[in-house]
Amino acid sequence: MEHEISPDYIPISPSSLRTNTTVGCDIFLLAKTTAEVRFVLYCRGDAVFDEAKKDMLVAQSIKSLYIKKEEQQAFFEYLENNFQHIVSDTSIPIEERTKIVHGAATNLIKDLFNDPKSGNVQRAKEFAHNMVDYVIKDSKAAESLLKIAVHEYYTYTHSVNVAAVGTLFGQELGLGVKELKGFCAGILLHDVGKTRISTDILNKKGKLTKEEFDIIKKHPEYGIEVLEETGIEFKEERIITIQHHEDDDGGGYPYGLKKEEIHLCGKIARIIDVYDALTAKRSYADAIRPFAALREMKDNMLHCFDTELFKEFVRFLGPYDPRDPRKKRRKYDVSKYAVS
Ligand SMILES: [Fe+2]
Structure with missing residues (x-):
């Protein structure tokens, strides 16, 4: 090379x-x-x-x-x-544009987690909005982004991949543009509270003690503190940050919310976050492939998720061939969830 x-x-x-x-x-x-x-x-x-x-x-x-x-x-x-100009330039092949989106987003996340000051939070938010504009304008853009997102497994790019997968899944479910923008920003920012936790705990190899896990469990609330300090007022970012570890059966944290007490964005974020944890290369375990991740989620973690939503996610991540008419997906009925 x-x-x-x-x-x-x-x-x-x-x-x-x-x-x-x-x-x-x-x-x-x-x-x-x-x-x-x-x-x-x-x-x-x-x-x-x-x-x-x-x-x-x-x-x-x-x-x-x-x-x-x-x-x-x-x-x-x-x-x-130059993001907006580059991604709307049709003379650039779509794969090339997607790589640019991906590269810029990865760099931004690196900055955000190194220093979650308001400027970086604002950048993440603006970027998320642009990314949503990019994928909703052109289905080919969504397709190529999804291809990258499910085939790359590097730690730094992973938050970006998860935001991409989550946003495209949200689009698939029929979320409106406004919700999608907040949702995408929320997914990019959801773990920002971890910047308040010692890296000795975050990167610890092996099992955490109860005390250490109790500290980890504070990251959704720390995340809200960071968002409040940086003046983020959008609903979806807050919901995703505070609810992304709440389980459908009430066994999650920080509040132990269950079923309809959890907002649709929180339910999606929970699924996406577990998918992230299983497919990302972490210090305590090797990454596993998407299919194996989905099976693990189904076999051992189904109590964490809204079952129907999880089924949609499995369908969504199934073999992606847009030319295959069987892949014409029905729009998911989001009306039964508390989305307002
Ligand atoms: Fe988290």
């Missing part, structure tokens, strides 16, 4: 660069001769990437550009700032 040539550089797609913008990090071309392979500066980070530069790349059929690894943060910020 090309990026193995030097671990100091990472490849980026030329289509992710908008003309007449300043990228904020140096862009390189890979120059290969029989004698050597080297990186040549193509556009400085503070210079405008103009039409002429773009045209040259097209004329030379250049498929990859490179940035210095140490500057990737600046590049992700560039993608985030």
Whole structure:
């Protein structure tokens, strides 16, 4: 693979660069001769990437550009700032656009969990809204995002994958755009309360003591504190943050709510969160594949979920082939749940 040539550089797609913008990090071309392979500066980070530069790349059929690894943060910020333009640019292949959405979201989550200050919470919220706009406008976008989301298992990208799976599932269930936006932001933010818990406990290998588990159980309430401090006033974010560990049979935390006491968004979040825990690579267990995760949920954890909703989730994550007419799904009846 090309990026193995030097671990100091990472490849980026030329289509992710908008003309007449300043990228904020140096862009390189890979120059290969029989004698050597080297990186040549193509556009400085503070210079405008103009039409002429773009045209040259097209004329030379250049498929990859490179940035210095140490500057990737600046590049992700560039993608985030230009997100709406990039994802609505139909000249960029949809898989490419989805990768950009995914990369920018992953970077954002990393920032959020390193420092949950209000600016980062706000970024997560705005990003969630854009992501929902992206997937509802184009079913192909949803499809490609889902493909990435269920096939990647890295810890850092996992919150993003879970937000993607959750949002698309919410869309499948027939949630409206407004609810979906709040829902997507809620899923991205739901564990933000964990930033108030010591990493010694969060990353502990092996079984937690009762005291340690009691501390972990406080993260939904800590999450609400973080949201309140950052001025988040939307309903879905709060509901998901406080209810994502409540079980259908009343055995969850923090309040032991059951059945209809749990909001639809909380019920979905519970399913998505367990799916996350089982499929993510964690310090205490190896990740398992989606199918095995669903079976584990069905066999050993069904009491945690609204059974009917769980069945819908299994159907939703079934083999995804949009060309298959049998996959035409019926819209789920959300009216019986407390969604207001
Ligand atoms: Fe949680």
